[in-house]
Amino acid sequence: MRDAELDLRLGARLAELRAARGWSLGELAERSGVSRSTLSRAERAETSPTAVVLNRLCAVYGRTMSQLLSEVEAEPVPVVRAADQRSWEDRAAGFVRRSVSPPHAGLRGELVEARLDPGADLAYDRPPVPGLEQHVWVLEGELEVTVRDVTHALGTGDCLRLRVWGATRFRCPGRRPARYLLAVVLP
Missing domain, CATH: 2.60.120.10 (Jelly Rolls)
Structure with a gap:
């Protein structure tokens, strides 16, 4: 998957997770310590979030980084080459x-x-x-x-x-x- 595609899927997934909890960008910013503008740009795939930003979001959503990234990938397979x-x-x-x-x-x-x-x-x-x-x-x-x-x-x-x-x-x-x-x- 190209970087741009991954950023688009990741942004959409981050927006889904926030919406599922009924949080505004401001509420997520307070919970995560990440600025509203950074969150907004990541959700719109205008920027790829840094490792530190993803870690903070994973903490809020109770996921590891690999789990979050796997949620934007295709159906799981038993072997990955x-x-x-x-x-x-x-x-x-x-x-x-x-x-x-x-x-x-x-x-x-x-x-x-x-x-x-x-x-x-x-x-x-x-x-x-x-x-x-x-x-x-x-x-x-x-x-x-x-x-x-x-x-x-x-x-x-x-x-x-x-x-x-x-x-x-x-x-x-x-x-x-x-x-x-x-x-x-x-x-």
Whole structure:
């Protein structure tokens, strides 16, 4: 699916989720901490939301990012070939995420491959779903993950398991990109 098509479907889905709750853009802005203008532009697909904005919206709607993105894709399949795995990019943040698992909104676990460019720093102020279990396995490079004010310095082959209740931060301190696998399990 082309980026523009994905943005159109994602915008429409975000508008559906807000309408289903009967919220105005102002109400959603208050709940998510995202400006009304940013929400409006994302719903109209005038801009692709950043990873931080999507995380805030997922928190409000009780979904992981992969669940939200899978809702704008075609009917789930049991096998998704490497060439068909969907990627999403936040170019400004230097972040790329690829949904490895076949998308299915009804399942509790998923695998995501992520890449952070050197110096990239993603700070999430809340989890998309409180109590979300994550396993972060570094495939290449160096990655710093901060959870509850504790920073874990990870290198190639290291794995961190955590439950996300509050803010987290993913940072690539090295001179090479950090590539990691994120296993996500809903509580």
